[in-house]
Amino acid sequence: MKSLKNHLSVIIPLFILLFSFQFVVMLERVVKSYEEKLFSDYSIVAVAISELDKDSLKKKIPLIKTVEILSTKKVINKFKDDFSPANLALLKTSLPKFYSIKLKSPPDEETLKKIVEKLKMIPSITKVETFEKSYTKIYNMLILAKTISNVFTVLIFVISVLLIFKQMEIWTLQHQERMYIMGLFGSPFWMKSAVLYKLVFIDSIISATGVAVVYYFLPKLEKFQESIKSIGLNFETFRLIDDSLVLLAISIFITLFSVTLVIFKQRTEVK
């Protein structure tokens, strides 16, 4: 019972720490996926009185990925019944050209402003619409959510590491007498501390496996899948092998680092 309690005192904070780390990773993926979706739907609309040279435009603004002319067919069709064919032909030639400009990467406010300025400097362009408000509002909200989650994760990380350190100190004190006696017979440092390293290694594996299992099965829940589909996202929440290995590496590193630090701190007394 005492041994189980001892193990849980390491496993629980380590589990919480890894869980929050993986949560940040997952949130990062959600944000990225949402960002991609948002960006794939996003384009700048430019109105020009004459046809634009797409290549020179791309040269002038390297961030431009594609420039496509928007069809005016729909507008002309609206007037089909009311206008004579001659007037329709005249309307067709006098209508300005509408261009949809897609960018290579999501722009921040500053970049967007510079792009607009450059576009407006082209004489044939009369108007540029960036739809900036709706784009940046959602984007900023996502960034805010990400920042808040990062702050919480850092706090959880600090608290968990402190709890793990405390438990390591308790373990080291529990094993101090044994380590002292082993030292009296010339036991090297690694041999005296082997039990502690073995304990933390086992707990690291248990915690990392626990978190991997939760994140592997959580996205398989119907409710989770429904909510992801409802916002039109498509992303891999948990990469079984890659993410599990990262979790295990973090887990082992933190526990081994803590136990080594605590043993070295008490080494003079343990001599």
Added chain:
Amino acid sequence: MDKTIIHAQKLQLSYKKGEPVIKNSNVSIHKNDFVFITGKSGSGKSTMIRSLYGELPLESGTLRVCGIDLDSISKQKLNVLRKHIGVIFQDYKLIKEWTVEKNVMLPLMIAGYSKNVCTMQAHKLLKHVKLLHKADKYPLELSGGEQQRIAIARALAHNPILILADEPTGNLDEYSSEVIWDLLKGAHHHLGTTVVIVTHKIPSTLGINYKHYFLDGGVINEVS
């Protein structure tokens, strides 16, 4: 070949700088000696023993044990020295979470012997101290006398050059004490191990030649 196992010159030991417990003492113990260090309570007997296995640094003077200088000794070298020494304590210092067998195996495990060799040697020694039937027990399940016999078996496991015993019979009744003296005499007689014992009283029925140092006022004097 140098047969000196312990050589101390102008040895000064203290827990607090400037307040020596052992001062200006000279000791010379040779191979196969059986030595008693006696003195009143608080005279520094245990301090002397602690310095011999390198637990207490010297304040001044020189101390050489099994050919190794203890003055500013490194941790690695100290481990080497301790592999040649068997220590016995008044409070036994057995690892209570380990079985009797594993406790006896400790010095052999440290020396790097295989598990089979460790087990064989442990069983041989447990048979010698007449406790083989208790190999699977834990120290706290044994009496004081039995625990001390286990401690002796452990001290002998790696065939040490030197055995240091700090009040080995201090907590034991007369019968158990006699068993312990017999075991220590046996190790000295059959294995040629040098034995240094710190005690407040030398047993009257020992029946062997021994060297006697007496600690008085912080100075070690050779009595016989």
